[in-house]
């Protein structure tokens with residue numbers, strides 16, 4: 246009896262081994278140990294896995310063009326077609342949602358003590374010119390850049406191929422040419438406002454007290470408060486990053502390899518969408534977020550009470566300077582009509 250049981254066990258084991266081998270056979274057949282890249286039907290995936298690239302021979306001097314596919318290229322495509330879309334959509338739409346909710350909860354930051362009717366010069370005509378030139382360039386670059394990332398998915402179905410290609414061509418030219426005045430603007434902003442934007446203890450205290458935006462507190466601030474200094478450095482550092490990466494993209498392979506070009510595009514795309522999100526917050530505070538703020542960059546002047554509430558240390562400095570007859574501003578305190 247024991248003998249019969251042992252035989253049955255042996256037969257069952259043999260059958261199990263055969264079934265396992267039959268199941269594994271197709272997988273083994275798909276994984277040859279070597280690949281002949283010149284064969285008539287070579288699987289692209291197989292070539293990439295085993296040779297790390299698909300590369301041929303060519304007759305033109307640009308040998309980079311002989312590489313048709315390489316593993317980093319696939320990773321880059323995944324970044325450009327998927328991840329950048331997510332990062333961009335979350336950053337831009339997320340910021341818009343946060344600002345709308347913030348506005349509904351907090352509302353506009355009002356001038357608590359009302360207007361005095363006395364205006365103080367805050368920005369010179371040159372400062373305002375540089376600001377608006379850079380801002381206009383930024384908006385054009387942002388819209389034309391977002392078209393490169395999202396246009397095909399969002400606008401092409403709405404516009405149709407013909408209109409979309411005309412618009413995209415114009416947007417691409419605008420993106421390339423507007424980059425020059427934008428870069429000039431970032432350089433001028435760096436030098437023009439550097440002195441007022443070095444972070445210090447006053448800014449730490451300002452942030453700790455919510456900056457007058459969160460809550461109703463009005464912490465003292467210099468000419469630029471902690472939040473404005475943050476915006477300044479976002480513009481200077483973000484502007485430098487998009488400019489360097491952008492020019493590397495605009496002049497392909499000028500000192501870069503394929504990997505360098507891919508890195509430049511990753512940096513450009515990610516910094517650009519974060520930059521746009523940050524500027525949305527800046528635009529919010531300069532318009533509907535704070536009463537009296539737009540005048541500063543619009544007319545160049547602010548109300549005395551506004552300066553007292555939001556930039557008390559700067560106001561004291563300006564008044565002391567005017568008292569000594571050293572004011573760099575002509576008629577720094579003039580009664581409003």
Ligand code: HEM
Pocket residue numbers: 325329383386387389390391393394420421424425427428487488489490491492494495510513514517518520521
């Ligand atoms: C000096 C400044 C800049 C230069 C030289 C520059 C140049 C470029 C170039 C050459 C491209 C690639 C276009 C293509 O693939 O055909 C590009 C893409 C792009 N740019 Fe700029 N740009 C600059 C500033 C900006 C700014 C300020 C923003 C946004 C605020 C921006 C947003 C974008 C975006 C979103 C893309 C598409 C990224 C992608 O989908 O790969 N750029 N830029």
